[in-house]
Amino acid sequence: MAIIEFTKKGIYCPEGGFYIDPVSPVSHAVITHGHSDHARKGHKKYLCAKKSLQILKHRLGSIQISGVEYAKNITHNGVKISFHPAGHIFGSAQVRIESKGEIAVISGDYKLQNDGISTPFEPISCHHFVTECTFGLPIFRWQPQSEIKKEILKWYNTNLSNGITSILSAYSLGKAQRLINLLSDEIENMYIHYTIADLNEVIRKSGGKLPQLPVINPDNPEELEGALLIMPSMAAEANWVKKLKNKDTAFASGWMQVRGIRRRRNYGRGFVISDHVDWPDLNKAVYATGASKIYPVHGYTDVVSQWFRENNLECPDIQRTPLTREE
Numbered sequence: 642m643a644i645i646e647f648t649k650k651g652i653y654c655p656e657g658g659f660y661i662d663p664v665s666p667v668s669h670a671v672i673t674h675g676h677s678d679h680a681r682k683g684h685k686k687y688l689c690a691k692k693s694l695q696i697l698k699h700r701l702g703s704i705q706i707s708g709v710e711y712a713k714n715i716t717h718n719g720v721k722i723s724f725h726p727a728g729h730i731f732g733s734a735q736v737r738i739e740s741k742g743e744i745a746v747i748s749g750d751y752k753l754q755n756d757g758i759s760t761p762f763e764p765i766s767c768h769h770f771v772t773e774c775t776f777g778l779p780i781f782r783w784q785p786q787s788e789i790k791k792e793i794l795k796w797y798n799t800n801l802s803n804g805i806t807s808i809l810s811a812y813s814l815g816k817a818q819r820l821i822n823l824l825s826d827e828i829e830n831m832y833i834h835y836t837i838a839d840l841n842e843v844i845r846k847s848g849g850k851l852p853q854l855p856v857i858n859p860d861n862p863e864e865l866e867g868a869l870l871i872m873p874s875m876a877a878e879a880n881w882v883k884k885l886k887n888k889d890t891a892f893a894s895g896w897m898q899v900r901g902i903r904r905r906r907n908y909g910r911g912f913v914i915s916d917h918v919d920w921p922d923l924n925k926a927v928y929a930t931g932a933s934k935i936y937p938v939h940g941y942t943d944v945v946s947q948w949f950r951e952n953n954l955e956c957p958d959i960q961r962t963p964l965t966r967e968e
């Protein structure tokens with residue numbers, strides 16, 4: 642019996658009788674992190690890394706869930722399960738499963754860059770490694786976080802000196818906290834959308850350190866003049882934002898490396914900052930596991946499979962579940 646199988650419902654461990662990040666309802670779901678394309682409603686029982694527990698409850702409501710500390714083993718139907726830092730967002734984890742001496746690691750979403758908020762990624766030795774490849778093309782290469790910080794500060798300071806409000810769109814879970822952590826020491830007049838403030842509170846309860854920042858009040862646009870506003874992209878399209886005079890918009894995402902995407906979405910600026918591995922780090926991560934069987938999922942799976950096959954690693958043909966990405 643294989644240690645993992647790729648099924649319509651997601652990645653399945655037949656011996657343990659559980660799924661990892663399943664896409665349709667199952668009895669036992671092991672969840673890597675709180676993004677909605679990995680953590681879905683409708684499962685009977687949930688298991689996650691302890692640091693993710695409050696986030697999952699916040700997003701999924703009343704669910705039956707238990708959290709396990711990073712690196713602590715639990716056994717389910719004779720299969721050992723443990724969670725290890727994935728460095729993607731606060732609480733994110735790789736899932737390691739072991740049965741009869743065979744080890745598989747399902748990395749969920751991950752990155753190797755230390756963002757200052759997530760527990761940094763740890764490579765885990767295994768035989769089977771499931772890797773995401775959201776940005777699995779050689780063109781994707783990230784700058785150090787410190788460089789992006791300089792770019793954002795330059796943009797903001799130029800806007801400030803011209804009395805322009807800087808609106809920075811970012812995913813509310815993950816990217817927003819990373820930006821807050823990166824910029825809050827440098828920028829005094831920084832405001833956040835209430836959905837981000839709610840998540841920050843949940844992360845604080847889970848042991849994360851984030852500063853208290855004022856929440857954007859759309860009824861008082863005068864106080865936002867020249868400020869930096871961090872908000873999800875949907876919120877940035879609200880009518881009150883459209884009515885704001887003297888504003889400049891930007892989006893912070895790995896996709897901003899693709900110029901056409903930025904133009905189509907009408908952002909004045911794009912900052913290339915991602916919570917996923919770039920091409921060099923994807924390679925580094927795969928080789929660090931020592932795995933002989935690699936299973937690319939989510940993204941440029943064909944390119945990545947071909948690349949590793951050419952480099953003498955095995956990429957078995959698998960059924961992949963279509964995903965809509967949250968990031």
Ligand SMILES: [Zn+2]
Nearest residue numbers: 676729750968
């Ligand atoms: Zn994610």
